[in-house]
Amino acid sequence: MTTGNRHWMERDLRVVWHPCTQMKDHETIPLIPIRRGEGIWLEDHDGKRYLDAVSSWWTNIFGHCNPRINERIKQQVDQLEHVILGGFTHAPVVELSERLVQLAPDGLTRVFYADNGSAGIEVALKMSHHYWRNVGQPQKKRFLTITNGYHGETLGTMSVSDVALYTETYQALLLDCIKVPSPDCYYREFGQGWEEHSRLMFRHMRKALEQHHHEISAVILEPLVQGAGGMRMYHPVYLSLLRQACDEFGVHLILDEIAVGFGRTGTMFACEQAGITPDFMVLSKALTGGYLPLAAVLTTEQVYQAFYDDYSTLKAFLHSHTYTANPLACSAALATLEIFEQDDVIEKNRELAQVMSEATAHLADHPHIAEVRQTGMILAMEMVQDKAGKTPFPWQERRGMRVYRHALERGALLRPLGNVVYFIPPYVITPEQIRWLAEVATEGIDLAVRD
Numbered sequence: 001m002t003t004g005n006r007h008w009m010e011r012d013l014r015v016v017w018h019p020c021t022q023m024k025d026h027e028t029i030p031l032i033p034i035r036r037g038e039g040i041w042l043e044d045h046d047g048k049r050y051l052d053a054v055s056s057w058w059t060n061i062f063g064h065c066n067p068r069i070n071e072r073i074k075q076q077v078d079q080l081e082h083v084i085l086g087g088f089t090h091a092p093v094v095e096l097s098e099r100l101v102q103l104a105p106d107g108l109t110r111v112f113y114a115d116n117g118s119a120g121i122e123v124a125l126k127m128s129h130h131y132w133r134n135v136g137q138p139q140k141k142r143f144l145t146i147t148n149g150y151h152g153e154t155l156g157t158m159s160v161s162d163v164a165l166y167t168e169t170y171q172a173l174l175l176d177c178i179k180v181p182s183p184d185c186y187y188r189e190f191g192q193g194w195e196e197h198s199r200l201m202f203r204h205m206r207k208a209l210e211q212h213h214h215e216i217s218a219v220i221l222e223p224l225v226q227g228a229g230g231m232r233m234y235h236p237v238y239l240s241l242l243r244q245a246c247d248e249f250g251v252h253l254i255l256d257e258i259a260v261g262f263g264r265t266g267t268m269f270a271c272e273q274a275g276i277t278p279d280f281m282v283l284s285k286a287l288t289g290g291y292l293p294l295a296a297v298l299t300t301e302q303v304y305q306a307f308y309d310d311y312s313t314l315k316a317f318l319h320s321h322t323y324t325a326n327p328l329a330c331s332a333a334l335a336t337l338e339i340f341e342q343d344d345v346i347e348k349n350r351e352l353a354q355v356m357s358e359a360t361a362h363l364a365d366h367p368h369i370a371e372v373r374q375t376g377m378i379l380a381m382e383m384v385q386d387k388a389g390k391t392p393f394p395w396q397e398r399r400g401m402r403v404y405r406h407a408l409e410r411g412a413l414l415r416p417l418g419n420v421v422y423f424i425p426p427y428v429i430t431p432e433q434i435r436w437l438a439e440v441a442t443e444g445i446d447l448a449v450r451d
């Protein structure tokens with residue numbers, strides 16, 4: 001048994017420090033070593049399989065070891081594994097940029113790259129502020145955002161984030177940003193629709209813009225779904241109103257589509273549902289089909305031109321990451337976009353989303369589920385202590401963890417965010433698998449809400 005789960009777990013725990021983990025938990029919660037993946041399945045070193053219902057941290061969309069993506073990467077690795085992108089270029093980055101510009105909302109014509117989501121957000125924040133300096137408005141240096149947002153783990157991205165669990169400890173290190181209440185429809189009043197609530201909540205945003213626009217560089221937020229904040233959702237009308245107001249007050253709009261891009265919300269990009277074009281759109285996660293780290297920041301010709309001048313004006317964006325637009329990552333992204341094109345993915349997902357809705361509908365009446373909410377291929381169930389008052393279970397009880405452990409036993413990877421159980425599956429999931437997953441989630445929730 002030198003290759004079983006136990007073997008790898010023991011060796012791991014002697015040297016590896018895992019992300020977003022209290023390592024002491026692994027005294028009681030097993031660490032699961034995965035030896036291979038195929039389609040929606042992950043297989044551990046004891047041969048047990050797990051259905052990957054969270055797309056390995058929301059990245060995978062066409063299954064593990066997808067033959068088409070594998071093939072493209074294999075071809076690329078025999079051609080060119082990496083080259084500096086300063087002064088040099090390569091076919092995969094050119095083709096990928098052309099395709100992204102073609103796919104993105106009208107007006108986004110330039111693509112800058114980074115090597116992970118947080119770094120991509122940093123690019124957008126720096127570029128926005130630098131734009132205002134270049135056009136003679138250096139006083140525009142603050143960022144405005146909504147509560148409960150999440151944009152990454154670096155100091156800049158934590159500054160514009162608002163999930164206390166991840167940011168509170170580091171508050172002393174962060175930028176001073178302005179935050180207004182989120183349009184999160186979980187908090188709408190009884191009988192109120194999503195649109196009405198989101199519209200009403202916009203008054204906070206509008207007021208902040210009226211008051212502070214002269215010092216604000218950009219508004220940044222996650223369009224339609226606040227992922228790490230518990231898959232909280234709002235209506236597209238908020239984004240339409242925000243686009244208008246940003247234009248009115250001369251403030252950039254940065255949309256973080258890192259989690260929601262590439263079909264998660266039912267459209268290729270979430271902002272399409274509001275019919276708007278942001279000044280910056282940041283993509284990562286599913287961009288490479290969940291294969292390799294890569295982020296793309298799309299922006300407008302107007303922003304690009306504000307940096308375009310003689311070197312001596314010092315207007316250039318002198319920002320770089322070592323692995324900017326790595327050719328292997330770009331190839332994975334190209335293969336991913338090809339699958340979207342060839343397989344009519346967005347259309348097929350509509351049926352899957354419908355199955356997700358039907359398979360979980362019974363939970364709406366569950367005494368400890370405050371809400372079952374869905375936007376496209378993201379579905380979330382909010383466990384509460386008291387349904388009527390939406391009183392949350394005390395976080396110390398870690399009820400979500402019980403769902404996680406039950407699902408693992410049954411062979412599903414469901415990793416709740418606190419008390420929010422959610423599905424964000426690869427698009428290769430079948431209706432049958434969705435129904436099975438709903439069963440596992442229901443059992444897990446029933447177990448988790450017992451005293």
Ligand SMILES: *Cc1c(COP(=O)(O)O)cnc(C)c1O
Pocket residue numbers: 116117118119121150151152153222227228256257258259260284285
């Ligand atoms: C995951 C995520 C990020 C950060 O991306 P990393 O690659 O983990 O740095 C930023 N914004 C959103 C909305 C995300 O979901």
